[in-house]
Each structure stands twice: as C-alpha cells, then as structure tokens.
Amino acid sequence: MFSRALLSIAVVSLSAPVLADTVWMKNGDRLTGTIKVFDGGKLLLDTKYGGAIALDWKEVKTLESDQQLLVKQGAYEGERAKSLQPAEAGKVILANGEAPKTVELASIEQILKPKPVVEDLVWKGRIDAALDYKRAEKDTDNYDIGFKTSARHGRWRHTADGEYNRDTQNDVTTNDNWNVEYSLDRFLTDQWFWQGRVDYTRDHIEDLERQRTVGTGPxxxxxxxxxxxxxxxxxxxxxxxxxxxxxxxxxxSVAMKWDYNRYLIGKRFEFFTNGEVGKPLGSVADYSLDAELGVRYKVTEWASLNLKAERNVISGTEDSDLEKTRYTAGFGVNW
Known part of the structure; x- marks a missing residue:
C-alpha cells in the first residue's frame, strides 16, 4: 500500500507542469521562461532555450506569471501583484487576492521583483581585476582593481566607484595610485537630474600627489x-x-561627464565608456581628461572578462603636462 502511494506521488510529480512565466506576442508567438525585469520599453525574459531575450513591449499581447512582482504604472509608485494573469490583447490582470485589477500594458512603466524593506530598490555593480606577474630578466608585478556600484530608489540614485593601480619592476614601483568617487543624483523628471559629487585621487609616484574635487550640476x-x-x-x-x-x-572649473554602456548579442558582450573632460576657470591648467573605454564578455551570469583602455591628461600645469595611458585585460564579477 505504501509503495503504491509513493508510486502515485512520483507519477503526479512527473506529470505536473513546470511552472514558468508566459508571454504571448502580437504575431502569435508564445514564449515561456522567467520574467526578470521590464524597463525602458524592453521585457527581459530568461529562457532555457535562448538565454536572456529582450522583447519589445509594444509587441507583447499579454503575459502570465506566478511570481510576486512590483508593477509600476507611474514613474515612482507601484503596486505589488501576487501574480499576473493573461487578459485580452494589450492588457494584463494584476491578481491581489479578492480584487484582481485589469490594466493596459501601455500604462505600465516598470515591472520589478520586489525587494525587502525598499521595494523598488534597483542595485547593480561590478568589480574588475587585472593581475600580471612576470618572472624573467626583469620581474614585473601589475595590479589593477576597480569597482562601480549604483543603487536607485524612487527619485534618488547613489553611485560609488573606485580604482587602485600599482606597477613594479625589479622591486621598483613605477605606478602607485588610487581614486574614489561618490555621486548623488536627484531626478527632477524621468530624464533630468541634479547631481552632487565628491572625487579624491592619491598618487604616490607622480608630481601631482593629491586631487580633490567637489562639484554639482544638472x-x-x-x-x-x-x-x-x-x-x-x-x-x-x-x-x-x-x-x-x-x-x-x-x-x-566647468566639466562634462558621460557614462555609456550597451549590451549586445543577447547580453553576452558589453561595450562601455565613461569619463570627464574639464576646463579650469583660470590659468592653473588648460584642460583635464579622465576617460575609460572597453568591452566585457559575460562568461556566466555573474562572471566576465574585460579589456580596457584608460587615458588621463592634465594639460598646462605649473610643471608640465601630466599624461598617462593604461591598457588592461582581466576578469570581473557583476550583480
């Protein structure tokens, strides 16, 4: 009798459908997987057969999910749905127990997995490292470790990044510096924000030993x-x-900052560049440039390989122009 019960349980377990999110497209396609996020007009669906697929929200007919999701119809306020149920074309049902709610897909700004304490917190970041040890006629040790992380909640965004570089040759240090920066953005509209930032650089080798910058602007x-x-x-x-x-x-000084990254080929490759160019309001220097350019290749969901080029220039200082160019290849972790 006991064996028959176990056999019945096993049969039911094997025959029960595997729960998955479903997206119906306007062209008749039906896709299954796990909804990761909807933002910026793209619905990211993680599938076993094609990895992460970015779907155009305008082409989605309706969708279904058994996950608890935070659905935001405005830019900063959202409704926590216990599940999503399919509806007629262009709509979805937010199931919250006794009072399900049907909403237009076009009215939805974001779909996120709710976070504990701060539900709409979006936190992401990375750590990159490049290490090179060479033992030959000239022994060389090169280190390059950097991080960047940002957290956004409502109208606020916090960003912190830093980097440490050290090069030695035959026990003689030729490069030794570190930099940290923190910025706080307050979004005035969906696109416009006001930023305040603090930046500090320490160099143990170059003539310019310390740099400290405090700035603000739109x-x-x-x-x-x-x-x-x-x-x-x-x-x-x-x-x-x-x-x-x-x-x-x-x-x-007045300065212009940029920060750009773009994922390609199913989010396997990432092209990125960021930096700042500034013009002093006086005769201390002609201009300054701090820029980074590179690519990353995602090996797994959290691990990546990277190639980077960095360029630092301060032109027209009291002694001479200060210029540094650095190329690195390394590995990193992302979240």
Whole structure:
C-alpha cells in the first residue's frame, strides 16, 4: 500500500507542469521562461532555450506569471501583484487576492521583483581585476582593481566607484595610485537630474600627489534599462591640487561627464565608456581628461572578462603636462 502511494506521488510529480512565466506576442508567438525585469520599453525574459531575450513591449499581447512582482504604472509608485494573469490583447490582470485589477500594458512603466524593506530598490555593480606577474630578466608585478556600484530608489540614485593601480619592476614601483568617487543624483523628471559629487585621487609616484574635487550640476539620462544606459552631466567644480614639492593650486572649473554602456548579442558582450573632460576657470591648467573605454564578455551570469583602455591628461600645469595611458585585460564579477 505504501509503495503504491509513493508510486502515485512520483507519477503526479512527473506529470505536473513546470511552472514558468508566459508571454504571448502580437504575431502569435508564445514564449515561456522567467520574467526578470521590464524597463525602458524592453521585457527581459530568461529562457532555457535562448538565454536572456529582450522583447519589445509594444509587441507583447499579454503575459502570465506566478511570481510576486512590483508593477509600476507611474514613474515612482507601484503596486505589488501576487501574480499576473493573461487578459485580452494589450492588457494584463494584476491578481491581489479578492480584487484582481485589469490594466493596459501601455500604462505600465516598470515591472520589478520586489525587494525587502525598499521595494523598488534597483542595485547593480561590478568589480574588475587585472593581475600580471612576470618572472624573467626583469620581474614585473601589475595590479589593477576597480569597482562601480549604483543603487536607485524612487527619485534618488547613489553611485560609488573606485580604482587602485600599482606597477613594479625589479622591486621598483613605477605606478602607485588610487581614486574614489561618490555621486548623488536627484531626478527632477524621468530624464533630468541634479547631481552632487565628491572625487579624491592619491598618487604616490607622480608630481601631482593629491586631487580633490567637489562639484554639482544638472544631467540628462537618455535611457537606463536592461540593455544599457547613457547619461550626460555638466558640473561646476571646485578642485584642489597638491604637488609633491609642496606646491598647491585651487581653482574652479566647468566639466562634462558621460557614462555609456550597451549590451549586445543577447547580453553576452558589453561595450562601455565613461569619463570627464574639464576646463579650469583660470590659468592653473588648460584642460583635464579622465576617460575609460572597453568591452566585457559575460562568461556566466555573474562572471566576465574585460579589456580596457584608460587615458588621463592634465594639460598646462605649473610643471608640465601630466599624461598617462593604461591598457588592461582581466576578469570581473557583476550583480
């Protein structure tokens, strides 16, 4: 009797359908997988047969999900749905127990997995590392470790990034510096924001020993979704230089910042560039440039390989132009 019961349970388990989210397209296609996020006009569906697929929201007919999801019909307020149920073309039912609600797909701004405490918190980041050890006639050790992380909740976005570089040859250090930056953005509209930031750089080798910059100004977010982001910002900065010989400079400057990344080929490859170009309001320097350009290849959902080129220029300082170019290849983790 007991064996028959176990056999019945096994048969039911094997015959029961595997729960999955379903998306019906306007062209008649029916796709199954796991809904990851909807933002920026793209619905990201994670499938076993094709990986992560970005679907055009305008081509979605209706959808179904047994997940708890935060559905935002406005830019900053959302409704927590216990599940999504299919409806007529162009609509979906938000199931919340006794009072299901039918809404237009066109009215939905975002679909997110709710987070504990802060439901609409979106947190992402990465850590990249490049290490090179060479033992030959000339022993060399090269380290390059960097991180960037951002968290957005409602109208606020926090961003922090930093980097450490160190190169030695035959026990002689030829490059040793680190940099950290924190910025806080307040979104005034869906695209326009106001930014405040603090940046500090310490160099143990170059003549320019310390740099500290505090700035503020408006910015514009062209897009920010699962396939990438692009923003421009203009800043009025107060910068302080400290030189190795004891000299100091303080000045104001205007600057333009950019931050761009784009995923390609099913989010396997990522092209990215970010940086800042500034013009001092005085005779301390002609201009400054701090830029990064590179590509990443996702090996797994969390691991990646990267190639980067970095360029730092401060032209027209009290001693001479300061220029550095660095190329690295390494690995990283993403979340």
């Amino acid at each position: 910015g514009y977010q062209f897009w920010d979704d699962e396939l990438g982001a692009f923003s421009l910002g203009s800043l009025l900065n107060r910068t302080d230089y400290a030189y190795r010989d004891g000299g100091k400079d303080s000045f104001y």
